[in-house]
Amino acid sequence: MGDISYLLPLLFVGVGAVVLMLLSYTKSLSISSIAKIALGFLVLAFISNVYYFGELHKVYPYENVFFGMIVSDTYSVYFNSILLVGAIATILIGWDYFRPDRRFTGEFFSLLLFSTFGMMLLVQSAELLSAFIALEIASLSLYVMIGFQTDNIRRVEASYRYLVLGSLSGVLFLFGTALIYASTKTTFLGNIGVELLPQTGKDISLAIGGATLILITFLFKISAFPFQNWTIDVYDGSPLPVSAYMASTFKVAVFAFMLRFVAMDLGYIKDYWDGLLMGVIILTLAYGTFLALAQNNLKRMLASSSIVHTGYLLIAFVSIDIIGESASSSIIYYLIAYFLSAMGAFGLISYISSSDKLRLTYEDFKGFSHVRPYMSAMLSIFMLSLAGLPGTIGFIGKFYIFSGAIEAGYTVLATSAILATFISIYYYFKLIALMYFYPSPILSNVPPLKGLPPIFIGFIAIAVLWGGIGNTFIAFFPSIDFLIDVAKLSHRSLFLQ
Amino acid sequence: MSNSITAYMFLAMLLLSIGFLGVISRKNIFVIYMSIELMLNAVNLMFVALSRYNDLMSGQIIAMCIIAVATAEAGIFLSLIVVLYRRKKSLDSDIFNTLSQKEAL
Amino acid sequence: MYEIIAFYTFSALVIGLFGIVVLSKNALYSMTALAGGMVFISGFFFILDAEFLGVVQIVVYTGAIMALYAFGMMFFDTTRDVKEDIRCKKIFYTLSILSAVLVLIVLSAPIFSANIEAIYPTLEGVGNVQTIGLLLFTKYLVAFELAAIMLLVAMIAGIVLVGKKLDAQSDDLEVAKELK
Numbered sequence: 201m202g203d204i205s206y207l208l209p210l211l212f213v214g215v216g217a218v219v220l221m222l223l224s225y226t227k228s229l230s231i232s233s234i235a236k237i238a239l240g241f242l243v244l245a246f247i248s249n250v251y252y253f254g255e256l257h258k259v260y261p262y263e264n265v266f267f268g269m270i271v272s273d274t275y276s277v278y279f280n281s282i283l284l285v286g287a288i289a290t291i292l293i294g295w296d297y298f299r300p301d302r303r304f305t306g307e308f309f310s311l312l313l314f315s316t317f318g319m320m321l322l323v324q325s326a327e328l329l330s331a332f333i334a335l336e337i338a339s340l341s342l343y344v345m346i347g348f349q350t351d352n353i354r355r356v357e358a359s360y361r362y363l364v365l366g367s368l369s370g371v372l373f374l375f376g377t378a379l380i381y382a383s384t385k386t387t388f389l390g391n392i393g394v395e396l397l398p399q400t401g402k403d404i405s406l407a408i409g410g411a412t413l414i415l416i417t418f419l420f421k422i423s424a425f426p427f428q429n430w431t432i433d434v435y436d437g438s439p440l441p442v443s444a445y446m447a448s449t450f451k452v453a454v455f456a457f458m459l460r461f462v463a464m465d466l467g468y469i470k471d472y473w474d475g476l477l478m479g480v481i482i483l484t485l486a487y488g489t490f491l492a493l494a495q496n497n498l499k500r501m502l503a504s505s506s507i508v509h510t511g512y513l514l515i516a517f518v519s520i521d522i523i524g525e526s527a528s529s530s531i532i533y534y535l536i537a538y539f540l541s542a543m544g545a546f547g548l549i550s551y552i553s554s555s556d557k558l559r560l561t562y563e564d565f566k567g568f569s570h571v572r573p574y575m576s577a578m579l580s581i582f583m584l585s586l587a588g589l590p591g592t593i594g595f596i597g598k599f600y601i602f603s604g605a606i607e608a609g610y611t612v613l614a615t616s617a618i619l620a621t622f623i624s625i626y627y628y629f630k631l632i633a634l635m636y637f638y639p640s641p642i643l644s645n646v647p648p649l650k651g652l653p654p655i656f657i658g659f660i661a662i663a664v665l666w667g668g669i670g671n672t673f674i675a676f677f678p679s680i681d682f683l684i685d686v687a688k689l690s691h692r693s694l695f696l697q
Numbered sequence: 698m699s700n701s702i703t704a705y706m707f708l709a710m711l712l713l714s715i716g717f718l719g720v721i722s723r724k725n726i727f728v729i730y731m732s733i734e735l736m737l738n739a740v741n742l743m744f745v746a747l748s749r750y751n752d753l754m755s756g757q758i759i760a761m762c763i764i765a766v767a768t769a770e771a772g773i774f775l776s777l778i779v780v781l782y783r784r785k786k787s788l789d790s791d792i793f794n795t796l797s798q799k800e801a802l
Numbered sequence: 803m804y805e806i807i808a809f810y811t812f813s814a815l816v817i818g819l820f821g822i823v824v825l826s827k828n829a830l831y832s833m834t835a836l837a838g839g840m841v842f843i844s845g846f847f848f849i850l851d852a853e854f855l856g857v858v859q860i861v862v863y864t865g866a867i868m869a870l871y872a873f874g875m876m877f878f879d880t881t882r883d884v885k886e887d888i889r890c891k892k893i894f895y896t897l898s899i900l901s902a903v904l905v906l907i908v909l910s911a912p913i914f915s916a917n918i919e920a921i922y923p924t925l926e927g928v929g930n931v932q933t934i935g936l937l938l939f940t941k942y943l944v945a946f947e948l949a950a951i952m953l954l955v956a957m958i959a960g961i962v963l964v965g966k967k968l969d970a971q972s973d974d975l976e977v978a979k980e981l982k
Contacts, residue, residue, distance in 0.1 A: 269944040333948040344959040371736045378743045719824035749850040765949040769956035776963040
């Protein structure tokens with residue numbers, strides 16, 4: 201196994217995307233067989249990725265050909281696993297949703313793989329230009345995935361809004377890169393940090409400006425406070441499995457890149473951001489909570505609450521330079537927790553609404569537990585995990601972040617986050633209460649639990665519970681401590697030479 | 698000397714702000730797209746000027762890749778504009794209000 | 803000296819043209835101004851010894867993308883409100899004569915250009931195109947390949963979004979029949 205083994209996950213996904221693109225031309229293949237092929241490529245990529253999972257390494261594959269633009273380390277393997285699971289989950293959740301009569305064709309799966317390819321490259325790129333192009337590959341395919349059903353004007357509008365704002369933030373990223381290039385004469389991660397060391401005695405004000413512009417792009421992509429307005433509309437306008445994909449994987453990929461960039465290069469610049477980020481976090485939490493309270497539509501509520509979760513993640517991001525490794529690993533762990541809960545919630549809602557074109561509001565769930573008890577149970581588990589109740593993976597994730605923030609001395613942030621959590625219990629529990637405490641069911645034509653998606657969603661629900669209680673109650677069972685250890689290891693792998 | 702890197706950077710930032718003005722103030726979706734293209738041009742100019750000033754070629758390569766990015770975005774913009782125009786028969790971005798903060802349905 | 807003059811001339815032109823892009827009420831004027839502005843941006847590239855990029859800017863950017871957009875715009879009939887009749891004949895003729903003179907100067911420029919000396923001498927022995935090629939296929943190979951994949955995605959996007967499927971077309975026909 202040479203260097204190629206480090207690139208195999210990328211190769212499988214990239215080749216899979218091209219193969220699917222060619223296959224979608226033939227009319228003889230049904231859409232479910234194309235979905236199976238896509239799934240096959242993703243699983244192959246996942247297996248070849250897991251081979252290096254948890255092994256401390258940092259390799260620049262084919263350094264004499266690629267000149268260190270692509271890196272493979274424990275960190276990238278960790279994040280690639282999340283991204284690949286996200287893509288696999290999207291296909292499984294949407295198994296019944298992606299049907300030809302909804303104008304989904306084989307090209308959709310090709311674009312899904314292209315977008316996963318772009319995100320994986322974003323995690324693995326060690327240079328700003330290739331990172332930008334990887335980001336563009338991922339977002340261009342996402343724009344099209346959102347607007348894929350061109351007969352539905354809501355989809356196209358969501359896609360157009362995202363496109364305009366995404367291109368604008370892309371320009372800001374490039375502008376920031378230009379300023380960093382002006383100050384350091386390089387765009388390679390690692391070299392930038394060396395140029396910015398205080399020993400060089402250089403004026404780094406240009407680099408600070410550039411890095412701040414890149415931070416703004418990052419805040420936009422993860423929908424933090426001043427740049428959050430697109431989120432709800434775009435999530436609302438996209439097909440549900442695509443909303444799930446965006447909410448869970450894209451945020452992970454962007455966080456992964458920013459974390460790498462900050463950890464490797466911007467150690468000295470990050471101090472200038474503290475005040476700015478504190479304000480952003482508090483406003484993100486407050487405004488996200490406000491939006492989530494105001495929504496009546498379930499999809500829009502989940503979109504708004506994703507803004508609040510961004511706020512939690514940013515708290516760990518701020519405390520990273522004081523408590524270092526544990527903050528970084530708590531971000532990684534929280535990303536997994538949010539990923540599982542959001543994927544499950546979005547997936548279940550898309551399964552419930554796949555029979556008709558209903559827009560699900562709170563009211564529709566009145567007495568839902570009497571019709572579909574298992575579905576209500578699963579939905580409750582996901583809501584509990586999103587709210588962060590003990591016994592679920594969401595609790596452990598929040599616990600690590602809040603205790604880290606207090607340890608790092610950001611008591612104000614921790615307090616406001618805990619406050620936001622308390623309020624969030626209201627809008628998550630409202631759904632549970634409506635499901636269980638109303639006698640007369642309103643939703644009657646919900647498909648029964650049948651086929652692949654419910655099995656998979658049930659699997660996610662078990663994972664959410666296992667992440668919360670598994671390590672406490674079941675001794676000698678592989679537990680989440682393993683994930684946290686690997687998260688710490690992957691943070692360490694960033695600084696290997 | 699006036700014809701230095703500062704002048705180029707100033708010019709590029711001026712063009713960038715002109716483009717930004719266009720994106721936020723105009724309603725025609727074609728003009729919004731063109732403003733974004735204009736901003737990309739300004740960034741390109743910045744990279745090439747820096748490349749000349751630092752005697753490094755990498756800035757020019759980056760500028761070339763940015764042209765490729767602009768081309769790809771142009772393709773997607775144009776196809777989305779075609780789709781939107783087919784549905785709405787207008788290029789005014791104000792009529793795209795199906796997704797509003799209020800509940801539409 | 804010439805470079806300073808060129809810088810200021812081009813700056814004024816580019817700012818003016820880009821201003822028109824943003825401020826003009828008519829989208830067609832904006833587009834023409836954008837194409838013009840991009841040509842003058844390539845002028846900067848030539849001053850900055852980036853000849854190859856200047857050529858790419860004119861051929862690919864201004865030539866291909868803007869032509870595509872001009873086509874798109876005409877396709878949408880955005881010119882409906884453009885009045886093509888010439889209101890001020892004097893200004894029109896003056897501008898025509900001025901542009902003819904400008905073309906004459908541009909074409910005869912090589913005769914005078916022998917006297918121009920560059921402020922920054924170019925690197926000896928290495929051509930601009932050669933250096934770009936070397937860098938592009940060594941250090942920036944990944945970025946180059948990724949750009950190719952990105953363009954592929956854009957191509958699929960165009961086909962998926964705009965290409966009408968056969969069944970969709972028949973739906974439209976049925977709707978049209980019903981309307982009749």
